[in-house]
Amino acid sequence: MSMLLAICNLGxxxxxxxxxxxxxxxxxxxxxxxxxxxxxxxxxxxxxGEFCVFVGPSGCGKSTLLRMVAGLEDITDGTLEIGGQRxxxxxxxxxxxxxxxxxxxxxxxxxxxxNMAFGLTIAxxxxxxxxxxVQRAAEILQMEHLLDRRxxxxxxxxxxxxxxxxAITRNPGVFLFDEPLSNLDAAxxxxxxxxxxxxxxxxxxxxxxxxxxxxxxxxxxxxIIVLRxxxxxxAGAPMELYQNPVNRFVAGFLGAPSMNFLDVEIVAxxxxxxxxxxxxxxxxxxxxxxxxxxxxxRAVLGLRPQHISACAPDQGVLHGQVTLTERLxxxxxxxxxxxxxxxxxxxxxxxxxxxxGQRVDLIFAPEQAHLFxxxx
Amino acid sequence: xxxxxxxxxxxxxxxxxxxxxxxxAIFIFPLMFMVMSSFKPSDQLLSDTSSxxxxxxxxxxxxxxxxxxxxxxxxxxxxxxxxxVTSTTVLLSLxxxxxxxxxxxxxxxxxxxxxxxxxxxxxxxxxxxxAIPLLLEVSKLPWLxxxxxxxxxxxxxxxxxxPWIADGLTIFLFVQYFKGLPEELIEAARVEGxxxxxxxxxxVLPLSGPVIATAAILKFLVMYNQYLxxxxxxxxxQYRPVMVGLQYxxxxxxxxxxxxAYLTLITVPVLAFYLALQRAFIASIATTGVKG
Numbered sequence: 127m128s129m130l131l132a133i134c135n136l137g138x139x140x141x142x143x144x145x146x147x148x149x150x151x152x153x154x155x156x157x158x159x160x161x162x163x164x165x166x167x168x169x170x171x172x173x174x175g176e177f178c179v180f181v182g183p184s185g186c187g188k189s190t191l192l193r194m195v196a197g198l199e200d201i202t203d204g205t206l207e208i209g210g211q212r213x214x215x216x217x218x219x220x221x222x223x224x225x226x227x228x229x230x231x232x233x234x235x236x237x238x239x240x241n242m243a244f245g246l247t248i249a250x251x252x253x254x255x256x257x258x259x260v261q262r263a264a265e266i267l268q269m270e271h272l273l274d275r276r277x278x279x280x281x282x283x284x285x286x287x288x289x290x291x292x293a294i295t296r297n298p299g300v301f302l303f304d305e306p307l308s309n310l311d312a313a314x315x316x317x318x319x320x321x322x323x324x325x326x327x328x329x330x331x332x333x334x335x336x337x338x339x340x341x342x343x344x345x346x347x348x349x350i351i352v353l354r355x356x357x358x359x360x361a362g363a364p365m366e367l368y369q370n371p372v373n374r375f376v377a378g379f380l381g382a383p384s385m386n387f388l389d390v391e392i393v394a395x396x397x398x399x400x401x402x403x404x405x406x407x408x409x410x411x412x413x414x415x416x417x418x419x420x421x422x423x424r425a426v427l428g429l430r431p432q433h434i435s436a437c438a439p440d441q442g443v444l445h446g447q448v449t450l451t452e453r454l455x456x457x458x459x460x461x462x463x464x465x466x467x468x469x470x471x472x473x474x475x476x477x478x479x480x481x482x483g484q485r486v487d488l489i490f491a492p493e494q495a496h497l498f499x500x501x502x
Numbered sequence: 503x504x505x506x507x508x509x510x511x512x513x514x515x516x517x518x519x520x521x522x523x524x525x526x527a528i529f530i531f532p533l534m535f536m537v538m539s540s541f542k543p544s545d546q547l548l549s550d551t552s553s554x555x556x557x558x559x560x561x562x563x564x565x566x567x568x569x570x571x572x573x574x575x576x577x578x579x580x581x582x583x584x585x586x587v588t589s590t591t592v593l594l595s596l597x598x599x600x601x602x603x604x605x606x607x608x609x610x611x612x613x614x615x616x617x618x619x620x621x622x623x624x625x626x627x628x629x630x631x632x633a634i635p636l637l638l639e640v641s642k643l644p645w646l647x648x649x650x651x652x653x654x655x656x657x658x659x660x661x662x663x664x665p666w667i668a669d670g671l672t673i674f675l676f677v678q679y680f681k682g683l684p685e686e687l688i689e690a691a692r693v694e695g696x697x698x699x700x701x702x703x704x705x706v707l708p709l710s711g712p713v714i715a716t717a718a719i720l721k722f723l724v725m726y727n728q729y730l731x732x733x734x735x736x737x738x739x740q741y742r743p744v745m746v747g748l749q750y751x752x753x754x755x756x757x758x759x760x761x762x763a764y765l766t767l768i769t770v771p772v773l774a775f776y777l778a779l780q781r782a783f784i785a786s787i788a789t790t791g792v793k794g
Contacts, residue, residue, distance in 0.1 A: 219695035235708040245694035248704075258774050292694070300694075375711035 148209045148222065148299030148332040149174045150195065155204035157190055157356075164190055166356040167204070172334065172349065177326045180336045181343040181379070182353035188336045189304055191353070194300050194336060196225050207465040209299055219248075224293035225302040228309060230285040232277045238288050239273040245296040256295075263294040266328065267321075283314045290325070303335040307342065319345060340380050344368070352376045370415065374498045377428045383459060383471045385496070386434075388427045395419040400497055402427055408443045412495040419497065428496035431459065431473035434488050442487025446470055448480040462486060531557055536769070540567050540762035547758050567763035574760060575750035576739065577767055584743040585771055587662045588725040594667045595721050596714055602668065603672065603676025604702050608688055624670040630730065636665060637734055661735045662743070666725060672717045679713035680706065715782030722775055744768040 150172040157165035165187050172178045193199040195206065197218035206214050213221050221237040232241045240247075242263055243256040251259075264270045267287045271500045277285055286306055295300055307315045318374070320397070323346050326333055337343055343350050352359040352367065352375070360367055360376045369378035377385045390402035400419045401435055403409040404427075412427065419425055434444070446462030449469070458478040462470050472488060480486065510669045534557045541563040550556040571577055605611070640655040645709050655661040683706065691701045707714075729745040736742055745768075751761045 196689075196693055198692065217692045218689075219697075225690065225693045227686045227690060229684060230687050231684065231690035233687060233691075233705060233709075244691070244696075244704075248695045248700055267787060289690075296694070368749075 131499065146175045149299065150178075150332065150334070150482045151205070151207040152191075152195075153205040153207075155191070155194065155206060156202045156485075157187075157194060157199060158202045163202075164356050165194070165202075168347045168353075168356070168358055170351055170358065170361060172332060174332055175330045177333045177335065177346055178349045178351060179343040179347035179349070180351050181340060182337065182359075183379070184338060186353040188338075188353050188357040189385065190356075192302055192304055192334060192336045195300075196222075196223055197221050222299035223302055224296050224298035224300070225304065226286070226289045226293055228305040230277075230289045230309075232285055232288050232292065234277050236277075237273070238269070238275050238277070238280070238291075241271075241277070241288055242291045242295050244292060249296075259295045259297075261289075263291040266294065266325070267291050282310050283318060286310065286318060287321075290322070293331055294325075294329070299332065301329075301331055303331040303333065305336055305338070307337075307339075322346060324407055340382065343368055344380065350380075352379060371428075371496065374426055374428065375496070377496055381430055381432075383431045383473060386429045387472070388429070388468065389500075390425050390427045390497075392419045392421050392423045392425055394421055400425070400493075402497065404466070406445065406466040406468065408493075410492055412492045412497050417497065417499065419499075424500040426498045426500055428498060429470070429490055430494065431471045432475070433494040434470070434472040434490045435474065436472070436478075437487050437489045439485075439487055442489050444470060444488040444490075445485050446486055446488065448482055448484045448486060450482075453477055453479070460486070462488070533769075535688060536762050537766050539759065540766045541565070542567075542759060544757060544759045547762070554785065567757075567759035568755065568767070570760040571751075571764045571767065574757070575747050575764070577764060579740070580744045580747035582744055583659075583741060584726055584745075584768070587659055587728075587743060588722055590659075591663045591666050591725045592718050592721045594663070595669065595672055596666050596717060597623070598762075599672035599717065600676045600707070600710065600714070601608040601702065603675045603680050604676050604698075604706060606673070608701070608706075609698065621670050621673050625674065633730060633734065640665065640735065656735050657738045657741055658736075659741060662728070662732055662741070665731075666728075669721075672721060675713055675717050675720075676710075679710060712782055715779045719776060719779055723772065726772055764779060 136333055146335060150170070152168050152170040154169040155165055156163065162176050168191060170178075180191060182188050189257060190199060194201055194210075197213070197220075198218060201214050205212055208221055208223070215450070218408055233244065236244070243251075246256045246259060262274070264273055269284065269287050269291065272280065272288075274282060277288065280288065286309075289306070299438045306322070307318050310318060319342055322335075326346070335342070335346060349361060350364050350367050350485060351361045354375055360372045364380075367376060368380050371380065378387065380495060388404060388407065390404045390407070393401040393402070393403050395414065395418075399411050400414050401411045402425060436442075444464060446461075446464045448460055449463050450461040452459040455477060456475070458474045458476065458480075460472050460474070460478075460480055462472065470488070538557060538559055539550075539576075541559065542550065543562055543564075543566070545560050547556075550561070555561070602621075606614060620627075640661050642653065643655050645652045645655060645660065655664075687705055687709075688701055693703045696704065726743075727745060728743055732741075732743050732746050737744065747768075748761070748764065751757055751764060
């Protein structure tokens with residue numbers, strides 16, 4: 127406990143050491159390679175001290191966007207402001223950012239100490255200042271015993287700590303993380319994810335974190351930016367995005383297992399609800415969450431696997447047969463095929479046993495269902 | 503069964519060693535012939551060539567050939583000239599070509615790819631084709647020395663050094679090696695605040711040991727073996743390198759013993775240099791895929 131308090135104190139000291147306010151504004155940001163536009167007019171506001179996660183599938187432009195903030199990619203159009211200053215043309219070193227790369231990018235010919243002090247050495251900091259800052263960063267990351275080792279003598283997780291330590295020593299206004307945990311195994315990834323979360327709490331620095339892993343996004347972020355094809359699909363707090371996704375893409379991207387999508391027909395609709403039906407599902411009234419639907423139109427019903435539960439025979443809304451069961455101990459994920467051949471995944475919050483081919487009736491709370499326009 | 507397998511293994515090993523020894527012998531025998539012959543009188547040297555005695559330290563051995571070589575030519579001066587010209591060119595070439603490679607790989611500038619193509623195209627131009635135009639060029643170039651402005655570079659060290667500093671092969675070696683360095687290292691250094699020069703000095707050069715060794719050895723061999731160029735641009739003895747010095751031994755009848763002694767003497771710096779960088783050179787061939 128006392129150790130934790132000590133770490134928190136260190137973090138507070140670090141944050142007060144002359145770090146400048148670092149809110150970030152992206153306005154109409156665009157990036158083209160030749161004629162191919164990969165970032166297509168992105169507007170994002172990141173408050174000082176906020177932990178912002180860019181998330182999206184491969185090729186959505188999240189890493190490019192981060193590299194534009196870092197100054198490693200030119201900005202084709204739009205404005206980038208860090209701490210109230212326009213930095214479109216500024217060199218990376220003049221932006222007050224530090225970056226942690228997916229492949230660690232620590233210098234193999236330098237010791238851990240030299241790696242962590244690299245930015246300070248470049249800035250001609252005194253020996254005493256370098257020693258103090260490296261020591262402090264090493265204490266935060268609990269790696270004092272590694273300072274004299276070479277990167278080749280470190281494990282993947284330790285190397286990533288060195289990369290984070292190098293970022294900390296410069297006390298930057300903004301930390302940029304480019305998929306920092308992708309090269310680590312599952313157990314280490316979870317440990318490091320928690321470490322990064324703690325680090326943000328300690329330092330209180332603005333952080334932008336790029337990942338394709340929605341679990342990292344949900345657990346770390348104050349704000350998630352979901353990107354697709356170089357455009358922002360939705361920005362907001364993790365639970366806001368989880369509970370109120372603006373479209374089918376965001377709904378399907380966040381949450382594991384992914385949301386089920388069922389094509390339905392609007393039977394009746396008013397301002398707040400719509401009655402929907404499909405051949406293998408009994409008609410049901412669900413909220414429209416501000417979207418407008420007209421009777422007879424096609425729509426897509428979104429159901430999170432966790433919101434579906436099994437019920438007594440012939441009382442369910444959905445009726446299916448079990449094709450696959452994954453028993454995870456605390457949860458059971460079941461893949462069912464409905465009468466019309468459509469697959470639905472249900473996740474039950476307890477250990478359950480199902481036979482392959484077993485008929486199961488399912489219900490869900492209508493208020494937790496999502497209704498999207500067909501083309502969303 | 504196990505005994506048969508062990509015998510087969512031993513046989514394969516023996517054959518492998520035999521082949522390796524034969525290959526090694528092909529490379530070592532000429533050197534042994536040169537060194538052994540340098541201690542033998544010319545008539546014995548010639549008669550020994552018909553047998554294996556040519557490679558053995560047998561017969562009338564003495565240092566007469568070495569003394570004769572030193573009397574016939576200023577060997578020390580030639581060796582010093584060659585070492586000075588070679589080492590200066592190697593150092594300057596490593597600096598200039600590595601900077602050029604750095605610029606081609608890491609910096610963005612207009613015309614970069616075209617320029618690299620031109621540099622690489624120079625690899626297929628034999629030196630003999632440009633020797634005379636280059637001679638005409640350097641014979642008219644100005645030079646600001648201690649004695650004021652002079653015209654023409656002939657009969658000097660600079661004419662043996664400067665035209666050889668930048669070359670396509672060395673630049674190509676650096677370009678290939680730099681392309682293999684992880685780009686994130688350069689980007690990390692940029693974000694950490696390093697200028698391009700600091701990235702070159704603190705990140706790229708310290709990681710370039712193998713390619714520096716390869717480029718240094720290849721350049722050293724080219725420069726130390728220079729014959730045609732110094733032959734046409736240097737007339738005064740005081741600037742002559744070792745290979746041109748070989749002429750001194752062919753003027754009347756070739757003194758084979760002295761020639762072997764001279765060749766042994768001038769081979770020593772090359773062997774010493776190679777042995778010093780051998781480990782890095784082999785590592786470099788393994789990592790860059792460059793054949794020496």
